[in-house]
Amino acid sequence: EVQLVESGGGLVQPGGSLRLSCAASGFTVSNNYMSWVRQAPGKGLEWVSVIYSGGSTYYADSVKGRFTISRDNSKNTLYLQMNSLRGEDTAVYYCARDDGWLYFHHWGQGTLVTVSS
Amino acid sequence: DIQMTQSPSSVSASVGDRVTITCRASQGISSWLAWYQQKPGKAPKRLIYAASSLQSGVPSRFSGSGSGTDFTLTISSLQPEDFATYYCQQAAIFPLTFGEGTKIEIK
Numbered sequence: 001e002v003q004l005v006e007s008g009g010g011l012v013q014p015g016g017s018l019r020l021s022c023a024a025s026g027f028t029v030s031n032n033y034m035s036w037v038r039q040a041p042g043k044g045l046e047w048v049s050v051i052y053s054g055g056s057t058y059y060a061d062s063v064k065g066r067f068t069i070s071r072d073n074s075k076n077t078l079y080l081q082m083n084s085l086r087g088e089d090t091a092v093y094y095c096a097r098d099d100g101w102l103y104f105h106h107w108g109q110g111t112l113v114t115v116s117s
Numbered sequence: 118d119i120q121m122t123q124s125p126s127s128v129s130a131s132v133g134d135r136v137t138i139t140c141r142a143s144q145g146i147s148s149w150l151a152w153y154q155q156k157p158g159k160a161p162k163r164l165i166y167a168a169s170s171l172q173s174g175v176p177s178r179f180s181g182s183g184s185g186t187d188f189t190l191t192i193s194s195l196q197p198e199d200f201a202t203y204y205c206q207q208a209a210i211f212p213l214t215f216g217e218g219t220k221i222e223i224k
Binding site (some may be wrong): 035044045046047050058059060061094099101102103104105107108109110 | 118149151153155160161162163166167172204206208211212213214215216217218
């Protein structure tokens with residue numbers, strides 16, 4: 001059974017950093033396209049970043065240069081390093097596995113990031 | 118960026134009703150479109166991909182159609198568990214973008 005479990009969210013001050021983790025089971029992260037998608041409180045869904053099985057990465061303009069997606073193959077875990085955080089980064093962050101066509105098939109339960117002083 | 122415009126933003130409907138949601142892309146995306154259902158406090162669930170392919174395990178009352186710029190999600194006979202928010206998503210060009218969502222509420 002495919003499972004995705006996010007962790008690492010919390011309260012951080014503006015300008016601070018946070019690293020989110022997404023532990024996967026039931027499949028191999030490195031063989032799949034993996035994305036982060038976020039949802040601000042009461043708002044819609046926003047794609048953040050993707051890492052291809054080959055290692056290529058892409059980002060939304062709103063996070064480019066501040067966020068970095070990566071994976072640890074030995075831990076079968078996806079990461080999102082978030083630096084220079086802003087209030088508008090406050091959201092529930094979901095990791096998602098897609099089937100190679102950039103449609104999100106499996107989702108984690110999400111982890112809440114709150115950026116506030 | 119490709120803008121995805123959904124309509125309506127909300128709809129009140131009754132069990133058994135036929136409901137249609139539309140999604141318009143600001144430029145052609147062929148059939149690179151998915152539909153998701155999200156219930157409060159839960160992660161989204163994929164219903165349709167490639168515009169009209171039904172996700173395994175999703176009831177056949179859900180269907181998708183369209184190509185190019187205009188797409189529809191139809192629920193043929195609304196069930197109590199279908200009251201939720203629905204999003205379209207284009208997968209044609211980065212950045213991947215979602216529609217603003219359509220909330221189906223109980224009439």
